[in-house]
Amino acid sequence: MPLVVHKYGGSSVADVEKIRNVAKRVVQTKLDGNDVIVVVSAMGKTTNNLIALANEITAAPPEREMDMLLATGEQVTIALLAMAIHAMGHRAVSMTGPQVGILTDGSHSRARVTHVRDDRVREELAEGNVVIVAGFQGTTIDGEITTLGRGGSDTTAVAIAVALNADVCDIFTDVDGVYTADPRVVKNARRLDVITYEEMLELASLGAKVLHSRSVELAWKYRIPLRVRSTFTEDEGTLVVHESMIEDMERVVVSGVTADKNQAKVSLRDVPDKPGIAAQVFRAISDAGINIDMIIQNVGHDGNTDLSFTVPRDDLRKTLAIGRDICDKIGATKIEPAENIAKVSAVGIGMKSHSGIAARMFETFAHAGINIHMISTSEIKISCVIDLEHADRAVQLLHDQFQLGEVAAAS
Amino acid sequence: MPLVVHKYGGSSVADVEKIRNVAKRVVQTKLDGNDVIVVVSAMGKTTNNLIALANEITAAPPEREMDMLLATGEQVTIALLAMAIHAMGHRAVSMTGPQVGILTDGSHSRARVTHVRDDRVREELAEGNVVIVAGFQGTTIDGEITTLGRGGSDTTAVAIAVALNADVCDIFTDVDGVYTADPRVVKNARRLDVITYEEMLELASLGAKVLHSRSVELAWKYRIPLRVRSTFTEDEGTLVVHESMIEDMERVVVSGVTADKNQAKVSLRDVPDKPGIAAQVFRAISDAGINIDMIIQNVGHDGNTDLSFTVPRDDLRKTLAIGRDICDKIGATKIEPAENIAKVSAVGIGMKSHSGIAARMFETFAHAGINIHMISTSEIKISCVIDLEHADRAVQLLHDQFQLGEVAAAS
Numbered sequence: 001m002p003l004v005v006h007k008y009g010g011s012s013v014a015d016v017e018k019i020r021n022v023a024k025r026v027v028q029t030k031l032d033g034n035d036v037i038v039v040v041s042a043m044g045k046t047t048n049n050l051i052a053l054a055n056e057i058t059a060a061p062p063e064r065e066m067d068m069l070l071a072t073g074e075q076v077t078i079a080l081l082a083m084a085i086h087a088m089g090h091r092a093v094s095m096t097g098p099q100v101g102i103l104t105d106g107s108h109s110r111a112r113v114t115h116v117r118d119d120r121v122r123e124e125l126a127e128g129n130v131v132i133v134a135g136f137q138g139t140t141i142d143g144e145i146t147t148l149g150r151g152g153s154d155t156t157a158v159a160i161a162v163a164l165n166a167d168v169c170d171i172f173t174d175v176d177g178v179y180t181a182d183p184r185v186v187k188n189a190r191r192l193d194v195i196t197y198e199e200m201l202e203l204a205s206l207g208a209k210v211l212h213s214r215s216v217e218l219a220w221k222y223r224i225p226l227r228v229r230s231t232f233t234e235d236e237g238t239l240v241v242h243e244s245m246i247e248d249m250e251r252v253v254v255s256g257v258t259a260d261k262n263q264a265k266v267s268l269r270d271v272p273d274k275p276g277i278a279a280q281v282f283r284a285i286s287d288a289g290i291n292i293d294m295i296i297q298n299v300g301h302d303g304n305t306d307l308s309f310t311v312p313r314d315d316l317r318k319t320l321a322i323g324r325d326i327c328d329k330i331g332a333t334k335i336e337p338a339e340n341i342a343k344v345s346a347v348g349i350g351m352k353s354h355s356g357i358a359a360r361m362f363e364t365f366a367h368a369g370i371n372i373h374m375i376s377t378s379e380i381k382i383s384c385v386i387d388l389e390h391a392d393r394a395v396q397l398l399h400d401q402f403q404l405g406e407v408a409a410a411s
Numbered sequence: 412m413p414l415v416v417h418k419y420g421g422s423s424v425a426d427v428e429k430i431r432n433v434a435k436r437v438v439q440t441k442l443d444g445n446d447v448i449v450v451v452s453a454m455g456k457t458t459n460n461l462i463a464l465a466n467e468i469t470a471a472p473p474e475r476e477m478d479m480l481l482a483t484g485e486q487v488t489i490a491l492l493a494m495a496i497h498a499m500g501h502r503a504v505s506m507t508g509p510q511v512g513i514l515t516d517g518s519h520s521r522a523r524v525t526h527v528r529d530d531r532v533r534e535e536l537a538e539g540n541v542v543i544v545a546g547f548q549g550t551t552i553d554g555e556i557t558t559l560g561r562g563g564s565d566t567t568a569v570a571i572a573v574a575l576n577a578d579v580c581d582i583f584t585d586v587d588g589v590y591t592a593d594p595r596v597v598k599n600a601r602r603l604d605v606i607t608y609e610e611m612l613e614l615a616s617l618g619a620k621v622l623h624s625r626s627v628e629l630a631w632k633y634r635i636p637l638r639v640r641s642t643f644t645e646d647e648g649t650l651v652v653h654e655s656m657i658e659d660m661e662r663v664v665v666s667g668v669t670a671d672k673n674q675a676k677v678s679l680r681d682v683p684d685k686p687g688i689a690a691q692v693f694r695a696i697s698d699a700g701i702n703i704d705m706i707i708q709n710v711g712h713d714g715n716t717d718l719s720f721t722v723p724r725d726d727l728r729k730t731l732a733i734g735r736d737i738c739d740k741i742g743a744t745k746i747e748p749a750e751n752i753a754k755v756s757a758v759g760i761g762m763k764s765h766s767g768i769a770a771r772m773f774e775t776f777a778h779a780g781i782n783i784h785m786i787s788t789s790e791i792k793i794s795c796v797i798d799l800e801h802a803d804r805a806v807q808l809l810h811d812q813f814q815l816g817e818v819a820a821a822s
Contacts, residue, residue, distance in 0.1 A: 016467045050487070056427045057491055058498035065497070068505050069490035072483035076461070080468055080479035087469035094479050098509075099554055120554075143510055143531075371768070 003125070004029055005169040007039040007135065007157035012172055012231035014044030022231065023084035025172075026130055030090065032119035035125045035162065039135045039157040040081060042073025044250050063108035067137075067147045071097070074134035074153070081132050092130040095120070095341075097137035097145075102156060104146045111138055111146035113155060116163035122293070133160060151212020158215040162222040169219065170237075171211060176230035177238035178203065178210055180404035181257045185392045188405030192255060193236075198242040199255045200226075202347040202381045216240065243349055253350035253357060254402040259391040260345070263293060264316040265338040265373065266323060267308040272331055274303075281307065281326050288322055290315045294376045294385065307332075308374060310385060313339060339411050341373065342391035345383040346398055358382050364401045370394055414536075415440055416561035416580040418450040418546065418568035423583055423642035424488050425455030432587075433642065434495035436583075437541055441501065446536045448569040448575065450546045451492060474519035478548075478558045482508070484514040485564070493543050495608025503541040507532070508548035513567060515549035515557045522549055522557035523627075526568060527574035542782065544571060556804050562623025569626040580637050581648075582622060587641035588649035589614065589621055591815035592668045596803045599816030603666060604647075608653040610666050611637075613758040613792045627651065664761035664768060665813040670802040671756070674704060675727040676749040676784065677734060681715040683742055692718065692737050698731055701726045705754070705787040705796065718743075719785060721796060724750060752784065753802035756794040757809055769793050775812045781805055 009056060014017050016193060022040075032035050042045075050069050054061045061069075078094035085092035101117025124131045135153025138146050148155050161169040177191040178200065196201075197220035204213045210228055219226045219240065229237030271277055278297065285292060295309045311319045316337055323335040351357050358375075361382055366370055370393070374385035386394055399405060417437060424430050433451075437524055441447050452458075457459055461480050465472045472480075478627040496503035512528025535542045546564025550559050557662035558568050565582060572580040588602040590613065596790065606614075608631035615624045621639055630637045630651065640648030682688055696703060706720045722730045727748055762768050769786075781804070785796035796803055810816060 016464070019468065053427070053487075053491065055493055057430065057494045060498075061494040062497050065490045065505055068493070068507075072486045075483045075486075076464075076480060079476045080464065081470045082479070083472040085467055086473050087471075094476055096479075096556075099556075143512075145507075150583045206614060340427045 001033060001035050003035045003037070003164060003166045005037045005039065005157050005161040005164075005166045006172060007043065007153060007170065008172045008231060009153065009174070010041040010044055010047070011174045013040055013081065016080070018231075019043075019080050019149065020075070020084050022089060022172075023081060024079075025231070027085060027088055027090050030130055036130045037121060037125070037160055037166070038081065038130060038132045039153055040074060040077045040132065041135050041153040041159060042070075043077050043080075046073040046076070063233045064144065065109055067108045067145050070147050071134070071137040071145050074136050078132045078134045085130055085132075088131065091128050092132055093124050094132045094134075095124070098139035098143070098158070100133055102133075102159065103141060104148070106140045106142075106144060106146065108146055110149035110340065111140075113148065115139060116159050118163045121160070121164060125370040133240075136259065152216060154215035155218065155339045158218045158224060158226070161224045162218060166224060171215075171222050171226060172226050172231040173209060173210065173228065174231065175228070176233055176235045178229050178240075178256070181395050181399045182259070185259070186257075186396050186399045186405075189399065192238050192407055194239045194241060194246055195255055196246065196349045197226075197229035197240055197391040198380055199347050199349050200240045202345070202378070203256055203258060211240070252348060253354045254346045254348035254398075254404065255350075256348075256406065257344070257346050257395050257398045257402070259395050260343040261388060261391055262313050263310040263341060263343050263385070264313040264319075265308060265310050265341050265385060266316070266319055267306055267336045267338070268323065268327060268332045268334075269306055269336065270333040271307045272303065273305040277330055278307065280330060282309075284322050285311070285319060288318060290319055290322075294374050294383065296374050296376075307385055310341070310343065310374070330408075338373070340388040341385050342388045342394075343383050343385050344391060344394045344398070346402065347381045349380050351380050351382075360401060361398060364397050365394065368393065368397055413445045414448070414575060414577045415445045416448045416450065416568050416575075416577045417583060418564060418581065419452065419583045419642060420564065421452040421455055421458070422585045424451055424492065427491070429642075430454075430488070430491050431494065431495050433583075434492060434499060436490075436642070438496060438499055438501050441541055448532060448536070448542045448544060448571055448577070449492065450544045450559070450564055450571060451485060451488045452546050452564040453481075454488050454491075457484040457487070458478070472657065474554065478519045478556050479559050482548040482556050485547050489543045489545045496541055496543075501541065502539050503543055504535050505543040505545075506535070507545045508567065509550035509554070511544055511571070513549035513570065514552060515559070517551045517553075517555060517557065519555075519557055519580050521550075521560035524549060524570045527570045529574045532571070532575060533589040562625065565623045565626035566629065567637060569629045569637070572576040572635045573629060577635060577758050578645055581633050582626075582637060582639050583642040584621065584639065585642065586639070587646045588639050589651070589667070591666065592806050592810045593670070596670070597668075597807050597810045599817075600810065601791060601816055603649050605650045605652060605657055606666055607657065607760045608637075608651055609654065609791055610760050611651045612759050613756070613789070614667055614669060622651070622663045657760075663759060664765045665757045665759035665809075665815065666761075667759075668755070668757050668806050668809045668813070668815065670806050672799060672802060674752060674754050674796070675722045675724040675730075676719060676721050676752050676796060677727070678717055678747040678749070679738060679743045679745075680717055680747065681744040684714050684716040688741055689718065691741060692734075693720075695737055696722070696730060699729060701730055701733075705785050706796065707785050707787075720755065721752075721785070749784070751799040752796050753799045753805075754794050754796050755802060755805045755809065756792055757813065758792045760791050762793070764789050771812060772801040772809060775808050776805065778792055779804065779808055
């Protein structure tokens, strides 16, 4: 019998009525002849409410106790969903992360899954149960409750799909798939039927908030097909698979265009152009827990150079404080922030074998009078930092340029 | 170092401010030189809200899933209390029932504790932590989450006190101790400084809703001193101990007077007076899960007899339905319910060695024109079923008769 993992996010189980709808969908999948494991998040805003409650107690709650607190959210959902399935006359059993045996390291609030036991879930499936698992949570081997951090329920779903060798892992959400661009920005954005893990990963990390990167990495590593689908429609959604599974791969060069508007740019001026300086700068920033994204070092002149990089906008103030210290140490003249920027990217597995994509992107911007501040490329992605005010227009222009709105996208 | 167990009920941890107050009390107890284990219930009306949520899904949720759901309530409280203690600069660690190793049988929603592991709690105490334990919940050896039913947090507290051989178990509640009578009914009711387990047990089962019977039985069996105290005052409350620990035992004959207004009386008329009839009647009622309290069989005449008994008023309808069937089978003429009754009881360890208490009770009622419908006695208790309308007056009269309002109560 095929084994299917469903994952439903918080908005899909936000109230009793929505939980009933999820129950119907799960039961139908079971009646269609599948074994079903369901992973759920906490209902609606439950997690945020619990965080607010903790913050009423103290501004800095210990992470271990936060995990203890937050893990209750998913536990409520699994019990209610199991009840809803029982009420429909079908068998279901709820299990917390610790009960399943989702083992993690001890990094509270951002634990990594180290192993998932399959025996307990298999027993319940063998007895004809739908198995409902609390997402986002796990346990150390010492029995400490941990949580997996942002997007943790996606990771739970994929980790379980891996452990039980599921045929597919369906991630149900409030959008009906992965689009060629944000449909709110680009009117003719088109839903992709299929996309590779690699592209999905670039899109996820670029701010297309559909799937969490960790879950995509995990699915990729073990080649578990993912499907991004809407909880509220019957659409098939977007299938995320290995590139070897996509037949007409070479036809599609660019799969999607995204804009990340949550970055800020920082430039260090007149940095002495000698070995070890860049290392010194980025070690200090990285030690502060700040994720640096793009880095550009301009060609030097007079023994000096300019060094620019992007960081999450929320970390800008902290970065500037650290940066000023470093300027003094290394003898740079000044540090300049730029908040109103966006990173616009084109992503496509076909770029591996097609050249000229970058040139077309730069030309598009040039014709539209959009200035490019920074450029970075990978095998399947080209990103440009431009002024924030041009971001939406830039996405639309690229979407048109690469003809992503057409059903059989060709470049 | 002395080891103290504190238990705080739902009204004591109903909001963030109350949780902070509990944290202060716990920290003070620690600073006074004790190791401290704290058992807490769910905040305020959390449990009722969760039950309402489940009932929105289905009128008959599976008990296993109810336990899964309800166990989250206490887990929220332990995390928040641990945070509050941390915020005061002290060490605390929260533990769920399963984490402690509170092992129970598999009777979901009313599980019995079979064993409490002491090693994990001892480790945390040894590291200088206040250990905060979720009340009301446990786990089967197979890892199923169970709850202990009404009053379960009291049971958790005492079971942990037993397992760790605590010096005392303080039950903090919204009353400041055990009284000679309900202070809302009897103006000069007096708080008892000390009472025996046996008396407490009679009082608990008689409707003095201070401590749950199971927790008193457990404390009695292992001779763990209990203290009923107010969360909101510094009073010492009432100490519940073995009778061998009370020196001037013989002076006190009656410790308290209570009225249980939640009973109903059922009479079977003209029951054939032959062996096996009573067994037949009470087996059928007991098989329906109904707790029979008092039973009276009058002297027979003409080969027939009358059989009366009391049941919880909520079970009256069910009892009557069963009773009618039985009447037909055994040839009794009819079944008569009486709803408006109360059971008034006097309880006192001193009755074991004093006679004449029953007579004084009956005389008191006789002088006041209160008719007695049924009488039942034990070694330390005399109960009379009377009309509900006289209940409060009867309690006050007995309270006066046995001079319970005076500091050194003598009979």
